[in-house]
Amino acid sequence: MEISRDAYRAIEDIVGTENVTDDPAFLDSYAFEWLAELVRPNRSHYMPRPWAVVMPASTREVQAVTKVCNKYKIKIKPISTGWYHWAAPMKDNEPTVQLDLRRMNRIIDIDEKNRFAIVEPYVICAQLQAEAMKLGLNCNIIGAGSSTSVVASACAYFGGGPSSHYMGNNSDNLLGQEWVTPVGKVVRTGSLSSGAGWFCSEGPGPSVRGVTRGNLGSRGGLGTYTKCAIKLADWPGPTEFEVKGRPPGYRLPVGENFRAYTIGAPNWDAWANCYYAIYDNGLGYIFHRQLNLAGANLATALWLTYIDPTKTLNDVETLAKDPEIIAINEKARISFQLILAAQSVDGIQLQDKILDQILSQTGCYKVERYCQQDMAEFTNMYMQRLGHKHCNFIWAGGYMGSWMQAGTPDFVKGYVPTAIKGFEEDQQSHLLVECGGDALMGCGSTLGGGGYFGLEQFVSYDPASDASIDACIKHMEDAIADCVAQGLPLGKELLYLQIGWSDQRIWDGMAKAPQTFVLDFQRQFKEAVDPNSLGDRNYPWLPEKWGQAPAQAK
């Protein structure tokens, strides 16, 4: 499929010849996306190909390209760092221009006094964190890791991460955005629109945050976010990381006002009680169930292998059978990582005392081997920078997250046995990595201050094996069936699978939602800002009269 030459030339005139391409191999590098093989016909690793890729350098260029797309009725799909299957065009044979925003890569300002940064879409979390730390500040890095775009997580996708418990979710940390709507209007939200700067997303000036991003975000389906301001948190550590060790297991020494712990629990009740106590006592700079992504049966063997640069994954097999490792693994079976930080040594000592008391009261404990220097420093590095997040893929190259329904610790604890049992059963095919039924990972809280989070089942499969891909799809369907049987909301697997569904099927599902008037409202909003329907269905809405009638005022 080819973009019209007139449209192509018009775009060239805006961004320059060197910043637009319709070379098929180049287009494929945007169509090829993680998770595509789970939703595309014949397990294809390619999502639909964009008809051209364009690299604007400024809001003005984004606006101009958007207007050309409106003139020629070409869909617009912006990406920043660009992964996930929904980052690609959604439908075959639908003219789509992919806006690759990598030229918009500046940190425009860090307002030290008011603790926020203004960034463009191709600024990644690691860059912002490195610059913020020089000023004694830090940013919330989302669960997908520090290679991800700050703007994308704040404006267009779920913005939770291991530090959200302390620093807030990026949906909350968003202080204002500059948005090029699908018709090419530039909207500046919150205080920015009244010329008062970026300090507040809710005004004075229009707030559309709830509509454009909600909990999940429009995932590139509703125009292009070209800048945002993001709230920063305090950082009581050094101005830059003094990293030790050799790759891949880099280590970050734990400063005298920091602690890096792995906390174990004897059972899920104790685990939940410990979470509540951590919330109640305001503990935790970073709070996450991270290292269990490798699976509770193999985690210890994997990480002790990983931090030794002379070893290979073959060593995991031997190590996993070692009685000493098995014993450690059992202590760490129900565990999570907790990074404490304080402004002073006295402060951290007080936190230590509080934590010790919590552990004593809940029956939880520090997992000794994980708290020894090598593992503590590795854990500290992993959690502070989140530069190892793609260890998600370490086993076989493919990972898909199921479950992840969010709620209180008691709610999450409630679905854990089902998630474990279902995953164990699906592993019996030998077509998924057999790491144990509990590969559940997730933040301590995605709500600043604690109280709300989910656990995601890390399903590792081999994307180079059709049988393994099929096994992963089966697991996704099984997880949905388990949720339905238990009356639970559906999890991430549904979010992923829906990308491959027809509009009709998606709308049929949405129509069963308890409050479809929200989706009706979003349709009206979309019609207002995107009359030519150049966004895609990642911004959810329902056709008119598809759901229930709105409630009548009494």
Add this chain to the structure above:
Amino acid sequence: MTIQDYRADALRCTRCAYCKWVPLDLMKSWRFSKGCPSVEYGKFHSYSAGGRLITSLSLMDGRSTVTDKVKDSVFMCNMCGSCDVACKVCRYDMEPLLAMHALRAKLVEDGDLPEAFQPMLESLRKDYNTMGEPHERRGDWAKDLGVKDLTKTTAKYVFHAGCRYSFDGEQSEVARTAVEILKKAGVDFGIMGAAESCCGGKAFSIGVDQQLHNSADHNLAAWKKAGVDTVITPCADCYYAFKRLYTKHAGSTIKVVHMVELLDQMVTDGRLKMTNPVPMKVTYHDPCHLGRQGEDYVPWDGVEKKIFGQAVVYDPPRPRYNGAFGVYDAPRNVLKAIPGVELVEMERIKEGAWCCGAGGGAREAYPKFSEWTAGERIEEAESTGADALVTACPWCERNFIDAVRGTKGKLEVLDILQLVAMAL
């Protein structure tokens, strides 16, 4: 290995884009956070390692063909291996650098090598060097030094100057300095003179694998005849070719030593005494082929297997090359041993170093890109406040010298041997 051999790697790539950055843990600023010169210059994803894996897949699947744009995306790359290090932090056993080489080799095999490489290849075929110079002049740099001619006699060590030091008049002094140091240390060595051939590494890096075999056959036979068991070189490119490529592709068992390793050893055992103060603040650039790609080659012949159902491992265990054990300490030890020298580090060092821009044939075929890459490094070096940028590879030096001249900058560019010479 062919692109088909890396098909599984391509399918397992998740487009995470780690390959574009320095290892994220090592990132210290916005300005110097990038790892891949190619994608920073070419911008489109196709210019990254991940993009090239997808290009391979797309070509294999018949979804696209080799256009001029595709050729540029494949060859406008220094093959510096930054992507390889960053990828393997999480993707552990992926081999993006090898896969990129296989893609180049495929294009070469299909007659899709850009024309700009031809002068260098022609020079290699005709004169056994990459510099377009007559091969008879190769030993001229050492004419008056009284070094053993190993075409006529034997020695335990051969000093291999490499193409750049042999023919670049501005740089040959470094090779002469090396020779003087070796002589003073009483090392039993000689040179091959006009019979020295290019290592073949540069041709291999652009995918012309046969040229490596030709060079390896020639050099290994000449060394064997001269009774050599160790090759000493001041060139990081040659070091990599001899240590890794000759071992892997030509079964070489010869010991390979870079001059900085020898200098480090000589400092440690007291054979090299540097007493002259050199009051200079310097920063050190890790050449890719000495640093992250300078690890020992470990022979491996095995297959992929699965454990725990689907976890991918290799039988027997496959050695990992991720820059963990490159030559990083030796040059730093030498610099620290020079009285008066203050070593200040750049942000991107060791396995995370930004490339000089000369590698992978970029200097020959994509000079603007090559110069831009060097310029980025110069800026990073200048940000340390150093008086001089020191390195241990003539290709890095040449590119840096040219880049500094291009900007009329004041930063001095030195080989570590020049600094050592000042201290003797």
